[in-house]
Amino acid sequence: MSTTSSISSASQNAMAQIASRPPMPTMAESASKRSGAAEVAGEKVAAARSSNVPSIHETAQANRETIQAAASKIQSFASSMSRDLTIQVDASSGKAVIQVVDQQSNETVRQIPGEEALRLARTIDYLSSLLVSQKA
Numbered sequence: 001m002s003t004t005s006s007i008s009s010a011s012q013n014a015m016a017q018i019a020s021r022p023p024m025p026t027m028a029e030s031a032s033k034r035s036g037a038a039e040v041a042g043e044k045v046a047a048a049r050s051s052n053v054p055s056i057h058e059t060a061q062a063n064r065e066t067i068q069a070a071a072s073k074i075q076s077f078a079s080s081m082s083r084d085l086t087i088q089v090d091a092s093s094g095k096a097v098i099q100v101v102d103q104q105s106n107e108t109v110r111q112i113p114g115e116e117a118l119r120l121a122r123t124i125d126y127l128s129s130l131l132v133s134q135k136a
């Protein structure tokens with residue numbers, strides 16, 4: 001008898017635990033929760049868009065200003081050493097060119113990249129344009 005009574009009490013305990021659990025959500029309730037989660041995600045995206053995230057143009061402007069400030073500091077340092085520093089973009093290759101020029105003799109002390117490297121870049125650009133023309 002004790003075995004039967006222990007089984008029935010164990011069954012009663014299990015039934016009580018099952019009865020105390022919250023009911024399983026229906027398919028409609030699950031779909032509603034998913035759409036609610038999608039709405040929350042959409043709200044988060046909208047909030048991120050409306051926050052103060054800089055645009056590409058604003059970022060480019062900030063970078064340009066940072067570069068100009070750095071170039072000014074470098075130029076003031078170079079002029080304290082009786083040197084002029086010019087930073088420009090080579091028109092044909094599109095590469096940035098930095099020249100250090102002696103103020104007294106107006107002679108180019110150093111150029112980065114060197115003239116040879118610029119000529120090589122121009123030649124490569126020209127040859128690659130011919131290759132593309134021949135393929136077309």
